[in-house]
Amino acid sequence: MTFLHERLGNGLEIIAERSPAALSTSIGFFVKTGSRDESEDLWGTSHFLEHMIFKGTTTLSSEEINRRFDAMGASANAFTSEEDTCYYATVLPEQQDDAVGLLSQMMRPALREEDFETEKKVILEEIRMYDDQPPFGADDRCRATFFAGHPLARSVLGTVDSIQALPVESMRGYYRRRYCPGNIVLAASGAVDFERLVRTARERCGDWEPLDLPRRTVPFRRGCDLRDTVDRIERPAATLSYAVRMSPAPPGDDEDRFAAKLLAIILGDDSGSRLYWSLVDSGEAEQASLHHHDFLDAGIFTLQLSCDPEDAGNLLERLPELLDMRGRRAITPSELDQARNKLAGRIVLSGERPRRRLFTVGLEWTHNGDHRSVADDLAIVERLGLDDLDRVLARWPLEAGGCTVLAGP
Amino acid sequence: MYKSAVKQTLHAATLDNGIVLLGEDLPGVESVAIAFHTPAGAIHDAQLFGGRAATAADSPPTVRCGLATLSGEMMLRGAGDRSGRRIVEDLENAGVQWAQAVSTSHSSFSGAMVARQLPTALPIYADILRRPLLPEDQLETARQMVLQNLAGTEDDPAHRAISALKQMHYPSPWGRPAEGLSVDVSQITLEEIRRFVATLVKPQATIIAAAGRLDWDDLVARIERLFGDWQPGPIPDVVTGPRGPRFQHVPHESQQTHIALAWSVPAYRFDASYEATAALSVLGGGSSSRLFTEVRERRGLCYSVSAGYQTQRDFAAAVCYSGTTAERAQETLDVMLAEIRRLPGSITEEELMRVKARAKSGLVMQQESSAARAGGIGRQWYHLGRVRTLAEELERLDRLSVASVERWLADHPPEDLSIVSLGREPLEVPRDLSP
Numbered sequence: 001m002t003f004l005h006e007r008l009g010n011g012l013e014i015i016a017e018r019s020p021a022a023l024s025t026s027i028g029f030f031v032k033t034g035s036r037d038e039s040e041d042l043w044g045t046s047h048f049l050e051h052m053i054f055k056g057t058t059t060l061s062s063e064e065i066n067r068r069f070d071a072m073g074a075s076a077n078a079f080t081s082e083e084d085t086c087y088y089a090t091v092l093p094e095q096q097d098d099a100v101g102l103l104s105q106m107m108r109p110a111l112r113e114e115d116f117e118t119e120k121k122v123i124l125e126e127i128r129m130y131d132d133q134p135p136f137g138a139d140d141r142c143r144a145t146f147f148a149g150h151p152l153a154r155s156v157l158g159t160v161d162s163i164q165a166l167p168v169e170s171m172r173g174y175y176r177r178r179y180c181p182g183n184i185v186l187a188a189s190g191a192v193d194f195e196r197l198v199r200t201a202r203e204r205c206g207d208w209e210p211l212d213l214p215r216r217t218v219p220f221r222r223g224c225d226l227r228d229t230v231d232r233i234e235r236p237a238a239t240l241s242y243a244v245r246m247s248p249a250p251p252g253d254d255e256d257r258f259a260a261k262l263l264a265i266i267l268g269d270d271s272g273s274r275l276y277w278s279l280v281d282s283g284e285a286e287q288a289s290l291h292h293h294d295f296l297d298a299g300i301f302t303l304q305l306s307c308d309p310e311d312a313g314n315l316l317e318r319l320p321e322l323l324d325m326r327g328r329r330a331i332t333p334s335e336l337d338q339a340r341n342k343l344a345g346r347i348v349l350s351g352e353r354p355r356r357r358l359f360t361v362g363l364e365w366t367h368n369g370d371h372r373s374v375a376d377d378l379a380i381v382e383r384l385g386l387d388d389l390d391r392v393l394a395r396w397p398l399e400a401g402g403c404t405v406l407a408g409p
Numbered sequence: 410m411y412k413s414a415v416k417q418t419l420h421a422a423t424l425d426n427g428i429v430l431l432g433e434d435l436p437g438v439e440s441v442a443i444a445f446h447t448p449a450g451a452i453h454d455a456q457l458f459g460g461r462a463a464t465a466a467d468s469p470p471t472v473r474c475g476l477a478t479l480s481g482e483m484m485l486r487g488a489g490d491r492s493g494r495r496i497v498e499d500l501e502n503a504g505v506q507w508a509q510a511v512s513t514s515h516s517s518f519s520g521a522m523v524a525r526q527l528p529t530a531l532p533i534y535a536d537i538l539r540r541p542l543l544p545e546d547q548l549e550t551a552r553q554m555v556l557q558n559l560a561g562t563e564d565d566p567a568h569r570a571i572s573a574l575k576q577m578h579y580p581s582p583w584g585r586p587a588e589g590l591s592v593d594v595s596q597i598t599l600e601e602i603r604r605f606v607a608t609l610v611k612p613q614a615t616i617i618a619a620a621g622r623l624d625w626d627d628l629v630a631r632i633e634r635l636f637g638d639w640q641p642g643p644i645p646d647v648v649t650g651p652r653g654p655r656f657q658h659v660p661h662e663s664q665q666t667h668i669a670l671a672w673s674v675p676a677y678r679f680d681a682s683y684e685a686t687a688a689l690s691v692l693g694g695g696s697s698s699r700l701f702t703e704v705r706e707r708r709g710l711c712y713s714v715s716a717g718y719q720t721q722r723d724f725a726a727a728v729c730y731s732g733t734t735a736e737r738a739q740e741t742l743d744v745m746l747a748e749i750r751r752l753p754g755s756i757t758e759e760e761l762m763r764v765k766a767r768a769k770s771g772l773v774m775q776q777e778s779s780a781a782r783a784g785g786i787g788r789q790w791y792h793l794g795r796v797r798t799l800a801e802e803l804e805r806l807d808r809l810s811v812a813s814v815e816r817w818l819a820d821h822p823p824e825d826l827s828i829v830s831l832g833r834e835p836l837e838v839p840r841d842l843s844p
Contacts, residue, residue: 020437021436021437021438022437022777023773023774023776023777024770024773024774024777062706063697063702063706066695066696066697066701066702066706067697067759067763069695069696069697070695070696070697070698070763070766070767071697071759071762071763071766072766072770073766073767073768073769073770073771074770075770075771075774076696090774091770092770092773092774095770118706118707118708118709119709120709121709121710122705122709122711122712124734125665125709125710125711125712125732125733125734126712128664128665128734129665129712129713129732131664132566132663132664132665133564133565133566134564135564236662237661237662237663238564239560239561239563239564240557240560240561240563240564271497271501271507272497272498272501277494280554280557281493281494281550281554282550282553282554283549283550283551283552283553283554283556283557284553285557286557286558286560286561287561306557306561307557308557308560337502338498338501338502341501341502341503341504342501342504342506344504344523345504345505345506345521345522345523345526346504346506348439348440348504348523349440349506349521349522349523349779349780352438352439352440352777352778352779353777353778354777
């Protein structure tokens with residue numbers, strides 16, 4: 001694997017991780033913008049804009065975009081999160097130029113009002129689709145409580161009200177501020193021809209006007225005043241109850257984030273973890289898992305639990321004990337080994353798919369300006385020991401408290 | 410350009426007891442994936458009579474929808490010298506990403522791992538398949554786990570709509586929900602599970618498929634050693650029964666109404682399945698497909714809409730799905746039906762060219778994933794009794810033409826549709842589609 005980097009005069013960065021054995025090429029534009037960069041009156045704009053990018057430019061209709069991606073046999077899509085918006089396509093190597101060319105064109109969209117009104121309906125359908133699935137409401141409400149008063153509190157999709165109230169002119173302004181070349185990374189992985197990538201990017205993106213870099217919103221710094229709260233959402237039609245609990249964890253710029261991910265595997269992986277054996281294998285819960293999620297300047301451990309509504313209260317009461325990983329319940333060396341072996345296996349397997357590498361490599365670069373190969377990641381896992389896990393538990397004690405939301409009938 | 414992209418090495422061997430072992434070398438990967446497909450699928454979800462299927466002389470067998478799923482779960486709860494917990498720990502200590510799944514036709518156990526771990530993983534799978542303990546003290550917790558999963562699917566309206574559609578559309582027992590039905594799962598006994606496993610987890614219809622960084626000779630020797638003396642026995646036949654009703658509304662308190670519809674197309678083992686798949690891809694395959702363009706892009710009626718091909722051994726279905734706000738559901742159904750009706754006689758060269766491009770690049774990209782290839786060659790053997798080479802598949806795609814797709818559509822226009830709506834209000838189905 002080789003890592004390559006280039007920067008155009010207007011600030012656009014180009015990176016690539018080349019794997020000689022790959023049969024496909026993945027290309028992505030990573031824009032450093034997401035829901036945390038929105039103000040209250042722009043709630044949901046980043047994600048809505050992601051949809052609008054597929055609606056075409058002044059010379060390219062949305063149907064033409066769809067036809068061209070399909071004609072190159074591309075697997076193309078996009079996603080929006082709190083901090084990133086990414087447009088990507090995976091193609092056979094001979095389609096690299098076409099894929100980069102089309103994605104580049106799309107990044108300068110027309111944002112027509114007529115398309116805006118049609119696509120608004122699609123966004124509203126997407127919101128309602130998630131509304132009909134009880135776990136999603138609990139997740140959004142929990143983040144809103146945990147990050148109260150900070151832009152990370154707002155959901156990525158927005159609400160029916162915020163989307164309906166959004167004028168097209170506000171989206172156009174947001175686009176102009178956030179999609180300047182210095183705020184975008186063009187990343188590629190797999191069978192990449194880097195020289196041609198840079199040449200195509202120069203031709204297609206070289207004339208994008210450089211603007212002052214937009215600032216990211218206020219950093220998130222949580223004090224030690226974490227409230228131990230439980231909120232409820234009534235979902236009369238739900239069959240199960242869904243609990244989401246968030247507590248502080250290492251942020252994306254903290255070295256302890258790697259140990260935090262290992263800790264989450266030991267405690268709450270989807271199989272073979274402590275929560276799995278205590279609650280899922282025993283049939284007490286449909287799901288019980290813990291994940292570590294990091295933002296640029298914040299981190300959360302998210303616990304997800306779904307169970308029979310009658311058992312929810314009891315399971316929540318048992319959480320402090322289940323989450324305690326010290327003293328009598330300290331992590332054992334064999335638990336550590338099993339988690340390290342699992343994580344190493346995952347790193348190797350996901351490293352074989354250019355599409356998976358694109359997200360890993362692209363997001364690491366946009367967030368930290370860093371590149372780690374599969375071998376680098378394996379070396380980190382190899383080095384993690386019990387003392388690292390103990391340190392994480394001391395700095396971010398899981399059982400100390402968190403925001404919990406319970407959705408159910 | 411595609412043919413030069415991949416040099417393919419395929420292997421196949423049959424053991425004396427009937428196990429079929431398949432392999433594919435994937436140059437450039439570090440991993441290997443392996444899948445064990447046993448014939449203990451949901452089509453056999455009925456009480457067995459002394460280890461055989463029912464005959465006319467027996468009283469009708471009681472269907473136990475979920476027997477295959479609960480049996481599959483029980484097989485993981487102890488095997489050979491290993492407890493259920495040891496099975497999982499041993500797999501995960503070897504870094505195996507493991508999975509267990511029950512489909513209509515199979516009960517499957519699979520894993521993907523770094524290639525050097527395969528010798529550690531194989532004996533674990535041999536224990537699960539050949540020496541499951543099916544321990545009595547695990548029955549109630551295993552049952553609770555299956556019931557919990559079933560309750561979870563109740564909260565997924567799209568899944569419920571598609572599941573109801575399959576139950577209606579396929580002749581029994583091919584549309585049975587593999588995950589089971591709670592009312593049946595509650596009643597399954599340990600005796601039924603033991604009889605089910607003893608009768609159906611058998612070597613002669615079992616397919617073992619591996620792909621990735623393979624040492625084929627070594628794999629054959631290991632499989633011989635672990636599975637060679639496994640005794641075969643008769644697998645009960647499946648008696649295919651009638652189909653369900655054509656239309657159904659499932660009342661559900663939700664904002665969106667979910668629409669699922671299906672009609673019959675040729676099964677995968679028939680050559681015409683290529684034409685059928687191509688026609689469906691034009692209808693609802695990519696983002697330039699007709700359903701995506703007309704339902705979502707032009708009218709903004711929904712977030713998700715699609716059409717796809719689903720196959721069983723003898724039956725296959727074209728399945729279309731969309732979820733949309735209740736007030737716009739009727740319009741969505743009407744537009745979907747209009748596009749389905751319009752399909753024969755309207756396929757263009759450009760559309761078919763895009764379908765071929767998507768199919769071909771999909772085939773090549775599959776070669777990057779050991780898990781995808783292990784799954785693919787196993788499926789092909791089940792349906793065809795052999796594995797198609799990549800060159801053969803690409804060549805067959807090349808032979809698709811507008812004329813061949815249109816000829817097939819003219820002979821087999823979409824008709825006799827099964828339609829499910831799930832939501833607050835039933836939808837109106839046009840009379841000419843009624844049975």
